[in-house]
Amino acid sequence: MPGRPLPVADDLSASFWAAAAEHRLVIARCFRCNELTHPPDLVCPHCHHTDPQFRFEPVSGSGTVCSWTVLHQSFLPGFDDDLPLLLVDVRLDEGDVRLIGRLLGGADAALRAGSRVTVTFEDLAPGVAIPAFALVPEA
Numbered sequence: 001m002p003g004r005p006l007p008v009a010d011d012l013s014a015s016f017w018a019a020a021a022e023h024r025l026v027i028a029r030c031f032r033c034n035e036l037t038h039p040p041d042l043v044c045p046h047c048h049h050t051d052p053q054f055r056f057e058p059v060s061g062s063g064t065v066c067s068w069t070v071l072h073q074s075f076l077p078g079f080d081d082d083l084p085l086l087l088v089d090v091r092l093d094e095g096d097v098r099l100i101g102r103l104l105g106g107a108d109a110a111l112r113a114g115s116r117v118t119v120t121f122e123d124l125a126p127g128v129a130i131p132a133f134a135l136v137p138e139a
């Protein structure tokens, strides 16, 4: 059975994936407008500059769930053993930047809009890890 697909870093995302491999979450900040953006792209979504320059900076990995979906069917190889799996759309505490990732801990997690989560990492292969999220227990 094939394993899960691995991320393929390009020039824009190489720093993100290198940090993830070390279980660190970094997000790109545009030099021109100073806004965080993810994923970094050839056009900054904030200032619309077509030659944006980004620096990657560490973020807390803490955030709030905006929405989620439960996948019961896999459309990519390597996920069948993980079904059903829960994907969350998370707004990071550092600003208006969103990350979509898997919520670890089961598809029946007690989730609501506004649930607090923190980043964690799934090791997929030697030197390859991807960000995921874990629920922060409510006080």
Ligand SMILES: [Zn+2]
Pocket (backbone or CB within 6 Å): 030, 031, 032, 033, 034, 035, 044, 045, 046, 047, 048, 049, 052
């Ligand atoms: Zn910008």
